[in-house]
Amino acid sequence: MHGRQRNEASKPEETAAKALELRSLQSQFMSNHHQKIYTQEAIQLSAKLLGINPESYTAWNYRKLALESRIDEDSDPSLVDSIIDEELRVVQNALKRNPKSYGAWYHRKWVLSKKGHYYSSLEKELQLLNDYQKQCLVNDYQKQDDPKKQDNARNFHAWNYRRFVVELTETSEEDELQYTTDMISDISFSIYSAWHYRSVLVSSLVAKKADGFMPKETIRRELDYVHNAIFTDEVEQSGWFYYLWLLDQTLKMETPLRFSSWPSDGSIITTFCSESGSFPLILYFDQAVSGVNSSTVTIDSELQGHEDLVWEPVSDNKNSQVDSCVWVAHLKFDSGEPCFSRNEYKVKVSLGGIVSSMGCNLSTPYEFVFTVLHTVGESSQQGIVSWTDGFDNWDDAQSKDLISLIALNADAGFEWRKNAIKIEIDHLRNLPDSKFGKLILARLLMAEETMISDDAVKGFHYTEILQLYNDLIALDSWHAQYYKDEHSVALLHKVTSSTKSMSRHLFRYRKMNNIVCLRLNNLTLSRIAAVEKLLFVQMLDLSHNALHSAEGLEAMQFLCCINLSHNRIRSFSALDSLRHLKQLRVLDISHNHIRGENPVDTTRYLCSSPLSNSGEVGREVPCKYWDAYLVLRDLMEMKQFDIRGNDLIFSGEEFSSFVRQVVPKLVWLDGHKLTN
Template sequence: MHGRPRKAPKPEDLAASAAKAEKLRILQSQFLLNHHQKIFTKEALELSSKLLEINPECYTAWNYRKLAVQHSLLESNLDPDSVNSILDQELRVVENALRQNFKSYGAWYHRKWVLNKGHSSTENELRLLDKLQNVDPRNFHAWNYRRFVAALLNRSDEDELNHTQDFIDKNFSNYSAWHNRSVLVSNLMKKKVQAFSRKDEVLIREYELVREAVFTDEDDQSGWFYHRWLLDQTVKAESPLLASSWPAHGSEITLSGDRYLDLGSSSPFNTYQFDSGSLPLILYFNQAVEGVNTSTVTVSSGFNVTKDVIWKPILSNNSKTTQVWVGQLKFPEVELDSLGGYTMEVTLGHSQGIISSSGFHYSHPSHFSFTVHVQPAKTEPVEGLGSEKISWRDENFHIYEPDSLESNSVLPLDHLSIKNEREPTDSSWQAKIIDEEISNFRELLDCKIGKLTLARLLTARDALMSSEKPVHSEEVLRLYSELMKLDPPHSRFYKDEHSLVLLEKVIYGRESLLSYCFRYRNLTSSSSSNPICLRLNGLSLSRLGSFEKLLWVQMLDLSHNELQSIEGLEAMQLLSHLNLIGSEWDGNETVTDGVSLVSYWEAFFILRGLKLTQIDIAGNAIADEKFTAFLAKVMPCTQVAGWCTIELILIYSDFHCSKS
């Protein structure tokens, strides 16, 4: 373990191990009998102590001792001397167990439990920790316990930081000490303690400190982890911000009711088929948040739209926070019979309530607006997207070429421009820090972790230039390609990172993105009502990202990629047609509550939130009869929400991909 070679056991070692196992079996048998019969005599407690000295990982024995302590405390009538004696004995039992295994979770948790009773000396705990950490200075259990004891003693973060620095000075190859430093520095910056009130000055000092460790021994990963944490602190915004929305700021949306559609000069990028009397309003934040509701987000308009929008989180897990929130704007049916444009205003952040998962409030009041045009109803429905299945043959797709009337209205392709009343602070100091780090780490390209760090730095530098074209994407892609060859065991990780950078490059600019946008023209239909299809097929993508820039997409072709996951697609709430033919997605099988069959957690959390009319998954390892039955249960033929009718096209071809 941890690079230490295993040695073949000697005969005498095997004999000793067998004797120990036999003794352990006898002790466990006697202990379990006492536990089941709730026997808490002195002899029973001594037996459990012997068991824990041999095997500190026996959680049942620790739980038994907690019950025994509570029983003894009740019998003592809370006499101070008796209470101290009982708890001191528990601390001795833990100490003996730690001598056997310094990394026993059960032992450390039991010691915390005893100290939380409030009758033991915390000063003694620091002295014990000093002894233990001198023996094993890297043990993260001891560092974690030290933070617990320091909090009980109200020791200052400055004192603890000095203590941590002493260990780093002795040997910088100490991941646990660097991690403890990150916790303390975060606390000090949050409290704005003297010498830690200026984030830029703090980070510059920390970069200089860790750089010395990294350049001293480039193969030691302790400093690299801390450097990665510093980079995250440099580029990550503390307070949540609205990254994008649909409809986008300044866009003009055309609604067509009951599948009657006559686009005229309207852009197909901004056309949404209106079947349920509601228009989705999507908010995409830069980090997971909670608290999006009618009190924190205000929607106003110049016509009769229900302003009490019910906001729902789009969750891919069981967390209470999410980056994507969706509300429904209700339109009365009478509005469908009248022409006109209506301006919608959305404001948020003017009252507290939106909070990130890390506890920061949305502190930059902002607003965006868009115009809604309602198409008048026709006498006959158009035969098109709503009534026919999509055939994904290449000949049915033609490169999209916007005409002069709509060339300036393709707003979803451009960056979202949301008006912040209090703009975030200047990022010039961030760019300066990262530029210096890039310059330094170009000297460490002879090692794989140097290449990886440089790729991350270049990606972060491009992210700071949000309004400019990424200038380092080609170099980053080359670095990840080199890493895939240099470090095959971790090639999947590098491939995922490569895919994220490639996708960002593809969809960033208008000119680049338009080259992947196609019109669907089936030979059996002359309709021009179909939305634009974003064809990202055959790009060898293994992971998806940049969803904040894809909220407008209604038809998506991801066929013949190398996708291991479709996580993130749940953000694309307008998506109606999805092609996954020939990918490698296997669904990660598990049991999901609420579904009475063995199901797939990723598919459940992602697909249940989409309003798909068609999904094609031929050639995937996941495409079998069991998954077909699962889809029928999660996405029944008629959606309860009434957005659309679902047709599941599960095409089984001769193309097969094995599970990864």
């Protein structure tokens, strides 16, 4: 177990003598086994062996074979009983030696579940187990609440075995629930297995709709019960685990599926008439969904060719059966179409029949409408894009373009969940010193924020949430990075929570047709979040933060300019998400920590590398700069790229020519215009 010292080693002479004895036993046993000798003497030898070394799986198997050779379906029941008794006794001896021997516990299970034989003392087995689990050992006062005292009660094998015996004896789940209550109250509430078993029982009883186990009242009752544990000893983790599980159940119950889209309902978008091309239609769901295709999403507009739109999930696998939060389709338009004579036309999108991975069904269709405007104007960027000048302030009148997440399902259980969370928040505020308490409080406040629809009260919690994470960074430095990430998430949600706070960060870039620019620099961000509300952003400044990856940006299909300079990006694999941004023109990753020699982003489980299975099969990957290649090859439109201030290897001639090869449209590299 963690943090417990091993027993002191015994004297060498003793161990040598033991080893000798064991060896002779073993060799004799093995010969018996190989020759299939199942005499009384041989069986007793195996029992002796197991008494010394319960880990000898071969010996257990031998005994199983011996048992089978001695009894069959027609055997006399009293013979069966006596043989089974013997087996159980051997198991008991072995368990005294090592209470956590897998082989021993399994043998007991095997013996009792042997088909065709009925062991008459099955009920006694449960009582034996009860006595075993309730036995308390060590009595040193200093270790009064020491886990060692309750070794038997905490033995997870025993609990596992218990489930087996309960099934055999058909004990009721309510009785078992009472048993866990007794164990938790009388022995100790540090018994993880007891709480776990409780969660299993409660889930089952609720699913069966047993008497007195309606979901809401059960959760309320269990929450009140576990409060005793977390308040009595806020350092003891077992109570917190169960509490988290309960909160999870509370939050997940009847959760609505929410989504945001670009263009959003009632917005007006502008396209450039000189290009006949397409614009993306982005759907962002807060749970991963599948089944987004042209039958579930219908478009109604005067544009042609929209009947069989191809919807692609923004992930490496382009199959429409895959689960993804972000789905994109491209609505094409052609200046030759008759509707272009008028400058604007409406598009109506209807969603229906989409299933989320958590089982939420979007059954009633949801519709939104947006207007497309054509304008004449320059489209292409002339000079180098500067991140510092050429910006106009945001006009509040344009704020109606800002998106918010819309709930798709009618939420029946909303009130109950809100109240339950409120109660828990009040309780948790009374545990100011507990790191678990603070963390859960922060998460609950975030959850409550998402449930608030009243704009006047929105955004109220964020100050407290940010303070909590700051406290946690100080309180629990081991997990500082995690708290920093969560802090960033909360901060981004705060920024995007209202039009007022957002507009402080929004600008227009004159030189590129007044595209929308969002400045999120110098915010100590280590993670990107709230992307669902930023789908309309075209220019994003994330410089001078603490980001180590571009994860999350893949949904922002409109991005054409990104500034990730002065962050903590260590490798190209960390920029994997950028591959999905087909419209990217300007990328600045200068002054990061990108290393030259085969770096792989260890903060992500899956990232493109010659070793992973993602990426398209068949395309050749060069040996050198393979990581840069995998990212850059998809950025076909890139015109401006800046990689100064990283590993020196990227400043050399070799890399420059490599880049120009991979990205043919590149005009500006590292601040200089490329000559042909």
